[in-house]
Amino acid sequence: VQLQASGGGLVQAGDSLSLSCAASGRTFSGYAMGWFRQAPGKERELVAAISSGGNTYYVDSVKGRFTISRDNAKNTVYLQMNSLKPEDTAVYDCAAGSMIATLSHAQYRGQGTLVTVSS
DSSP states (O other): OEEEEEOOEEEETTOOEEEEEEEESSOOTTSEEEEEEEOTTSOOEEEEEEOTTSOEEEOGGGTTTEEEEEEGGGTEEEEEEOSOOGGGOEEEEEEEESOGGGGGGOSEEOBOEEEEEEO
16 A cells, blocks of 8 residues: 655745645545645644545645645545745645544555745
């Protein structure tokens, strides 16, 4: 079972970026999936998550700017990031688990993709 995050890169403040997390090895339609990020010197935090039923969660700092979505047919979860800020700079990774509340300890976690936002 693998989760592969992609789509990171270097952008300027105000730009948009879309991340993808493709799951393989099993069907994840029944799982909650989430995006985490870890900036240098900071703890890893849950940025956005989506339940198997489509309920979503966003950390306050990204509300109104980021959108999480999933395509169960493609076993993929997306994170659309708009109006990026330098403080969004971090390594972003995805995880899958039984529910949003326990994603921090999720059984499945992929490698990260680096997002760098220049001012």
